[in-house]
Amino acid sequence: MGDRVMGDGVIGDEGGGAVRAPLLSVRDLKTYFFQDDGMVKAVDGASFDVFAGKTLGIVGESGCGKSVTARSIMRIVDRPGRIVGGRILLRSAKGTGSNEIDLAQLNADGAQMRAINGGEIGLIFQEPMTSFSPVHTVGNQIVEAIRLHRAMGKQAARDRAIELLRLVGVPRPEGRVDEYAHQLSGGLRQRAMIAMALAADPKLLIADEPTTALDVTTQSQILNLLVDLQERNGMAIVLITHDLGVIAEMADDVVVMYLGRVVEEGPVDDIFHAPKHPYTRALLRSIPSVDSPPRRKLPTISGSIPHPYNRPPGCPFHTRCPDVMPGLCNVVEPPLVPVALGQMAACFLYPEVRAATAAPEPAAGGGRTPAPLLPTAVGRR
């Protein structure tokens, strides 16, 4: 990944050659839930780019807004949730010029959005059980998804549905196609879900925890499947998962979210080997690994996620951060700006971030250098 400037979404390619525009640019996305007893800022200013043929990983604590981000892009946010700000720019390469649509501005129930949802963008949901209807067979639902976006006869669509099920590794697809979601085990349901998302050959696949319910061998197959599909048709993938092992294997770039905000973003190698944000570092430390000693207390992040109705002022992480600088972190909100080549972080430990807000220098003489880079999970020997 080359340098990128978030503001206008212009990207320098590493080859120094052609400047590639991202397939999808999310800018300052805000999605709030308006409930009687309070407002949840589920996504509160998220920005990132997704490139054709590349995989963007999104990680972050439970409830930080990953799924709501995915649902916002697809415009299927549940009531009382609403996109209240930001842009979701989808570029289609029709003709010569890039054709840019702001999904945030479309009517969520309109024809254009319905064509994009399931057409240009496929979504693998986090909860496969609730995304299949219990009263129709899995096959009929896939057939319907195909025919919604493709002019195809019933029999041809059924053949394609069986082919898709086979592609994602459902055994005996000719038989399974006529079964109901509840008859499938968790893993098979997830594969059927992936088959449905692939029905219309999407250019962008959003996979929300696609392998979470699966055992490792099946996970390997599914991840390989995603890589193959990507190599074959240049599909972009947004991979949402809490599994840092999966991120390490799959992602080209990684977005780390906390309380509805992107706190760090960068190439996968930097995220794992030179994490900048204290939250990213803490996440990496808390992974149990097959080659770490068993039944040992895992380092966790102190405190708990703040009440979603009362997000803290300043840096959203300051209430749990081991490096917090009182008077700064709890007052001013750090913006996400480049702090290293290709890597951005929203943390006042970095002079670039302080400069961007004209924040006062921390009292004790000019700001700490980033706390000694903790031995990350990967660096351990």
Next chain:
Amino acid sequence: MGQGNGRRGNGSTAPAGDDLLLEVSGLKKFYPIRRGFLRKVVGHVRAVDDVSFDIRRGETLALVGESGCGKTTTSRCILRAISPTAGKILFKTDGGRVVDVATLPRERLRALRPQMQMIFQDPYSSLNPRMTILNIVGEPLLVNGVKNRQERIDRVEELLRLVGLRPEFMRRYPHAFSGGQRQRIGIARALALNPSLVVADEPVSALDVSVQAQILNLLLDLQERLGLTYLFVAHDLSVVKHLSDRVAVMYVGKIVELAERDQLFAAPKHPYTAALLSAVPKPDPRARSRRQPLRGEVANPAAPPSGCYFHPRCPYAIDICATDAPAFEEIVPGQWAACHRARELRLPGIALASSA
């Protein structure tokens, strides 16, 4: 059991003299496959097919295996959420008596329920969307005689705190919580009645790492404090390694390997276990490699292959594997496997940190 459920004379995979909380033997659960207008039974899905294992009091036995191999079915049988087709499930009650859960009449089952609780795989469908968190977590208390509302509120508050949720949340409905938050609610509910056996079906797989670390610490901590015994169903082997004392590996309705944790990870005796271990994604992009997933498809439990169920996918299969079912035998002390070549193969495991 020509299939060779070749356990020791006393039928135990645990050393004699251990305080066993649960002894499962010959457990089977078949689902009829019906076809046609008359819904005639044309075959059976052998979801759990002659499974035997024990759990010692206070230990964590992990159950791992490929999707659809019967882990959830096994755990649901143990709790009699479904009735097994055959087999014994001997459970030692708090009173010290041994009962067979598989055949226990309903009334007596109800009295037993508080002692065995389940944490579910799917935090989305396992919570009633029309109940507040207070009622969800407090329901088992109410059902088991805590009629005083304030007492229930106090206990729910305590439970929510125990699992790291804010007690103020208790009047909300599940939809307002993220997956991880919902799983904590499920754990609080399972712990409400101080169970002795907790069956946890993929309890942390829907959680992100930092919350997962908290829940794993919590489960270990609760085990120590309350003397809990866990049957821990999981697919994440790094989690299994972290939490378990012993590990049982299932493949198509059968246990193919059962061993002490360190033994199983360092020197697996079944090729399927070795395949599982090699598929674990490593949290380091520099260790990336093109994975070599197991070839072939998971066997169909309605029509399993001949011989060793794993033979069509096994890189070490020889002729006998296609014809004869291997016996489940103790290969080295404390390590059981069902593989014709278990004694000769040197399968790669994962080096242990303590010995590295």
